[in-house]
Amino acid sequence: MRRRTLRRWQYPQVEAGARALARAAVAVCPSRTTVVQALRLLQRRRAPLLVVHAHGRVGVVRPEDLRRARTFGLGRRSVADVAVWTVSTVSAEASEASVRRLLLSGAPAVLVRERGGVVGAVEPFRRAPGTASGARALSLAWRLERQLPGETLGLLRLVGRLAESCGMRVCVAGGFVRDLLRGAPTQDVDLVVEGDGLPLARQLCRELGGSLVVHPAFGTASIEGWAGGRVDLATARRERYAAPGALPGVTPAHIEEDLARRDFTVNAMALTLNPDAFGSLLDPFGGQRDLRTRRIRILHPLSFVEDPTRIFRGARYAVRLGLIFERWTRRSLSVALDLGPYPALSGHRLLAEVELIVSEPGWERALGTLGRLGAFRLLEPSYRFARQASRRLGDLTELLRWARERSVGLDPVPLVLLCLVGHLSASLAERCLRRLALSGEPLARLLAALVEGPAVSGRLGAGAALPASRLAAVLRDRSSEALGYVWLVGSPSTRQQIQWFLDEGRGVRPLLSGEDLLGLGVAKGPVVSELLHRLRDRRLDGQVSSRDEELRLVREWMTPSQTP
Ligand code: ATP
Helix, strand or coil: CHHHHHHHHHCCCCCCHHHHHCECCCEEEECCCEHHHHHHHHHHHCCCCEEEEECCEEEEECHHHHHHHHHCCCCCCEHHHHCECCCEEEECCCCHHHHHHHHHCCCCCEEEEECCEEEEEECCCCCCCCCCCCCCCCECHHHHHHHCCHHHHHHHHHHHHHHHHCCCEEEEECHHHHHHHHCCCCCCEEEEEECCHHHHHHHHHHHHCCEEEEEHHHCEEEEEEECCEEEEEEECEEEECCCCCCCCEEEECCHHHHHHCCCEHHHCCEEECCHHHCCEEECCCCHHHHHHCCEECECCCCHHHHCCHHHHHHHHHHHHHCCEECHHHHHHHHHHHHCCCCCCCCHHHHHHHHHHHHCCCCHHHHHHHHHHHCHHHHCCCCCCCCHHHHHHHHHHHHHHHHHHHCCCCCCHHHHHHHHHHCCCCHHHHHHHHHHCCCCHHHHHHHHHHHHHHHHHHHHHHCCCCCCHHHHHHHHCCCCHHHHHHHHHHCCHHHHHHHHHHHHCHHHCCCCCCHHHHHHCCCCCCHHHHHHHHHHHHHHHCCCCCCHHHHHHHHHHHHCHHHCC
């Protein structure tokens, strides 16, 4: 393909056209072909790509995706499940320029049609990892200079110089590049180094000041306490997943391979920092285009099967960045969910993703999206999201906003979990919570809350309003999870009662202390706390409001005939 392109430049009057650019040897198969059959077909035909037709659409299947699928035990699945369905199609007469435009805008392949059939495919030119770029890469140096605070820009230049002097290639990658392109403030600086990054990290730390934390097992290091924020430095790596959902094995690699292991196109971009190419953009998967068109797109069809936590990450990014899951990505996501459960996927990782979601604004929308996508089937295959869960998540935002305004401490994560499982049967809810690696006391509190919520809310809702002391007696000694859940399942008046209790009721104490009671002649022992509780209840019911009134009351109680 490359040689043909060069020929066109040597003889500019020759228009190569799509037909000439295409690799001729694509093999075509129907969508019922299995992964194993497809691999054999590619081998037999010695074709680099397989074209698959389904429901009037055309997709391509790459040998590496077929091999991945076979490793994951998906040999009998249809090739349609591992196809890339976002390819573009042109006629054989289409100009070379139009094909290149499609590739540059991020099309994973361009299929060439002639007489009703696909005769070939053009794939993006990817330079061999680690080799210098022949093509002129887009330079974002001007953006770096204009957008970054001085110390961050200085850091990037310094890193580039240090790496160059050690003969290494270094890039800043991931969210930093994404946010730079969005014109948003960049956060942590994620550096990726080809080669052993640790000596570079040490040198950098010496120059910057701050403290260095090294994780030799992962080939990563962080510099904290530097004035410009946090700097993470990692050795570029390739990842191999032995089982769906398991943690990957990693080996050192080139930066292009490091980008290829990432979750979404918008996170799979990097900027070179070495002085001769400072600021040049590596965007092999069309991340820039996806940012522009507001799409979340995976890099290969089995991305979610390799790591289903990416589904949660995707929902988080979708809300934070205002993106939507692109159609093929959604399809790959539902294939991944159909392939669950993922025994190798740890519950801790799933819970950590829920926590990350809850730590960001708009979390209820992210969780609602996940619910509608069916993502909570990762907890239990029979999990079904319900409108009730969605409504409770929305209501919870209200409760948490109120709690923040009144400085009432409520941990959102347990309440989110209760919203997600509250509509399920008790046994299914428990299985979901256990799948999130919850056990012991935290699990017991959630299970108790699931029972107490409807019971207490029923009790408060029935009959006339309780006096404050009775209400407090019903609510006292319950966990904040249980109180929150009573609020979530309760009527508006129950919600007011819970808010009153959280804000005021539970903090009410008598003005007299135990010492005061002993001073009044109350005998040491359980009677002291009993009297204090009585005083508290009188205060709750508005029957006493001053110290003198409490003193008078205690004296009355101590007179034998007046003992309440
Ligand atoms: P932000 O949350 O703002 O994106 P970040 O880019 O630093 O910050 P991290 O969660 O720290 O996000 O991850 C760093 C990079 O590592 C991401 O940009 C992404 O490319 C990659 N990454 C993280 N987790 C995964 C994952 N599960 N699968 C693939 N790539 C991942």
